[in-house]
Amino acid sequence: MEVTKETLLGFYETMVTIRTFEEKAMELFAAGYIPGFVHLYIGEEAVATGVCANLTERDFITSTHRGHGHLIAKGGKIDLMMAELMGKVTGYCKGKGGSMHIADVDLGILGANGIVGAGQPIAAGAAFACKYKKQDNVCVCFFGDGASNRGTFHEALNLASIFKLPVIYVCENNLYGISNCQRDHMNVSDISDRAASYGIPGVSVDGNDVMAVYEAAAEAVKRARKGEGPSMIECKTWRHRGHFEGDPGIYKNAKEQEAWIKKDPIIKLEKKLVEYEYAAEDELNAIKDAAKERIEAAVEFAKNSPDPEPEDVLRDVYAD
Amino acid sequence: MKTMTYVEALRDGMRFEMNKDPNVYLAGEDVGIFGGCFGQTAGLYQEFGPERVIDTPITETAIIGHAVGAAASGLRPIVEIMFIDFTGVCMDEILNQATKMRYMFGGKAKVPMVIRTPCGAGVGAAAQHSQSLEAFFTHIPGIKVVMPSVAADARGLMIAAIRDDNPVMYIEHKGLLGVEGEVPEGDVVVPLGKADIKKEGSDVTIVAWSAMVGKAMNAAASLEKEGISAEVLDPRTLKPLDIDSILSSVAKTGKLVIVHEANKTGGFGGEIAALVADQGFDYLNAPIKRVTAPDSPVPFSPVLEKAYVPGEEKIIAAVKELFA
Numbered sequence A: 001m002e003v004t005k006e007t008l009l010g011f012y013e014t015m016v017t018i019r020t021f022e023e024k025a026m027e028l029f030a031a032g033y034i035p036g037f038v039h040l041y042i043g044e045e046a047v048a049t050g051v052c053a054n055l056t057e058r059d060f061i062t063s064t065h066r067g068h069g070h071l072i073a074k075g076g077k078i079d080l081m082m083a084e085l086m087g088k089v090t091g092y093c094k095g096k097g098g099s100m101h102i103a104d105v106d107l108g109i110l111g112a113n114g115i116v117g118a119g120q121p122i123a124a125g126a127a128f129a130c131k132y133k134k135q136d137n138v139c140v141c142f143f144g145d146g147a148s149n150r151g152t153f154h155e156a157l158n159l160a161s162i163f164k165l166p167v168i169y170v171c172e173n174n175l176y177g178i179s180n181c182q183r184d185h186m187n188v189s190d191i192s193d194r195a196a197s198y199g200i201p202g203v204s205v206d207g208n209d210v211m212a213v214y215e216a217a218a219e220a221v222k223r224a225r226k227g228e229g230p231s232m233i234e235c236k237t238w239r240h241r242g243h244f245e246g247d248p249g250i251y252k253n254a255k256e257q258e259a260w261i262k263k264d265p266i267i268k269l270e271k272k273l274v275e276y277e278y279a280a281e282d283e284l285n286a287i288k289d290a291a292k293e294r295i296e297a298a299v300e301f302a303k304n305s306p307d308p309e310p311e312d313v314l315r316d317v318y319a320d
Numbered sequence B: 001m002k003t004m005t006y007v008e009a010l011r012d013g014m015r016f017e018m019n020k021d022p023n024v025y026l027a028g029e030d031v032g033i034f035g036g037c038f039g040q041t042a043g044l045y046q047e048f049g050p051e052r053v054i055d056t057p058i059t060e061t062a063i064i065g066h067a068v069g070a071a072a073s074g075l076r077p078i079v080e081i082m083f084i085d086f087t088g089v090c091m092d093e094i095l096n097q098a099t100k101m102r103y104m105f106g107g108k109a110k111v112p113m114v115i116r117t118p119c120g121a122g123v124g125a126a127a128q129h130s131q132s133l134e135a136f137f138t139h140i141p142g143i144k145v146v147m148p149s150v151a152a153d154a155r156g157l158m159i160a161a162i163r164d165d166n167p168v169m170y171i172e173h174k175g176l177l178g179v180e181g182e183v184p185e186g187d188v189v190v191p192l193g194k195a196d197i198k199k200e201g202s203d204v205t206i207v208a209w210s211a212m213v214g215k216a217m218n219a220a221a222s223l224e225k226e227g228i229s230a231e232v233l234d235p236r237t238l239k240p241l242d243i244d245s246i247l248s249s250v251a252k253t254g255k256l257v258i259v260h261e262a263n264k265t266g267g268f269g270g271e272i273a274a275l276v277a278d279q280g281f282d283y284l285n286a287p288i289k290r291v292t293a294p295d296s297p298v299p300f301s302p303v304l305e306k307a308y309v310p311g312e313e314k315i316i317a318a319v320k321e322l323f324a
């Protein structure tokens, strides 16, 4: 597949924005600005970036508890995200949801989710709506290796397969569900093998190689848009941080961690950009600096935003 | 007596029974080397090994379902659901399997299992990790529901729950896990279905459970200074409910305020109010009041969460209304 310089630099910018956002969230959580649970996407940026590059605003995604990267890649606004993380009334969910529930329904982002595996049937439903309305938009469902053990996974993929729904199941296999590593929580090594049980295509790709992810997703999205039904893509990757901020990750092998850090998706892409002579180091630094500036502005916005009012508790329970 | 935190106490209860009965085992997500999301099972994996402290995949349906089968076949599982909110995922296994088997089989099966699960708001965990869902379970015939408020009860109720021959929902409050208390050691059980008067008083009965007991105690202390003597009664077990102790207290005070963190409509406070209205109507000289969360999901923002969770000031205001 031909990928232009602009496309690759676009990937780089998105990945760097996600990384910078997450590093900031980490810092703000430690400093007490962000309450609750924060699950960071650091190390997995290539997945959301490569997949969402195939989507438009009319397409849907369902996200997870580790959702910041999905939102940014799908075009989510970082100032509204940052304000939501801090529980401000200007945030995406008016301070009602926080990190685990950020959504932008106008952009087709049907929410991060606090219930592991809950997005799988919801994604089938969004895809059902696309098909029902005879439109060619699609839904992408992001979920983890751990989530692929939920009953929702099996029920949703079966339903999607018999209904031939335009949905792409993207498994972010970071090899762990909290402390439970893949070899202890399932008996297969390629989660994409599970697609065969539903008679749909399943592929495994290097989730730290944004090009590989992009290409696999392009194929699956094309199929879905043409009415050829669902697919599954397994992206093998690694989370650099603990499960949530505050988890020291004692269950991980230090050597394994070290090896995976070396396979950092951003560094991988940087090498490629330099090798192809698409960008020199100072240009890459300029992209990084610009991301930092945008994130700082988002933080300022969030910090200067007001809290919700106590009366807001009872608002938005029902539609009027 | 030994000073322990609530979480140490409930863990010690599990450890005590695991040492006594080889058929008791523990299973759930990240209960092994990770030690539980809030450290509830820390050290048990090292002590009892992987055969008795078992990490499961993310598979609540099978966690509860397997426990039903294992319990019906002679074991005594303790299974953890990481947050009570996730019981939505395995509701059939609780609602139609664990709690129905004995009855449907004409009393010929026993399902001795404990479902341990944290509840409660206050940690910024938002709508899917903060609920108080006890009333879902008290509504199901065939399961017992316990909600300890202090370390001693956490241990004693745990031992009683494991020994009980029925499914027991053991609901631990996230906000209480680190609270210290004096805990009796050895084979000391807090019987299921027995309330405890946490503070005696003569003017009004405050019935509260779980994290609301501490708030009721603080409210009672403030009210004392204003000349109102409040009795704080903790049912400890919601099902079976020690209604006799509640009625005796109301017979003495003539007034009842019920406090729970769960939202109001369909909450267990309504059940207690109905029982007292039915069996203790003549004792009452004022309406029964409920102090609860509003009928909304649990919000994320600390400002909203604070407004959501019933606080001391709301309890004090409800009591004072009865004396106005």
Ligand SMILES: Cc1ncc(C[n+]2csc(CCOP(=O)(O)OP(=O)(O)O)c2C)c(N)n1
Binding pocket: A065, A066, A114, A115, A116, A117, A143, A144, A145, A146, A147, A148, A172, A174, A176, A177, A178, A243, B029, B058, B060, B082, B086, B089
């Ligand atoms: C139904 C349900 N069970 C358990 C949890 C607690 N939990 C939150 S994230 C997580 C691990 C998820 O693992 P995976 O799907 O691999 O995603 P990752 O965190 O690795 O991105 C668990 C067990 C939950 N939120 N929902």
Ligand SMILES: [Mg+2]
Binding pocket: A144, A145, A146, A172, A173, A174, A175, A176, A177, A178
């Ligand atoms: Mg994972």
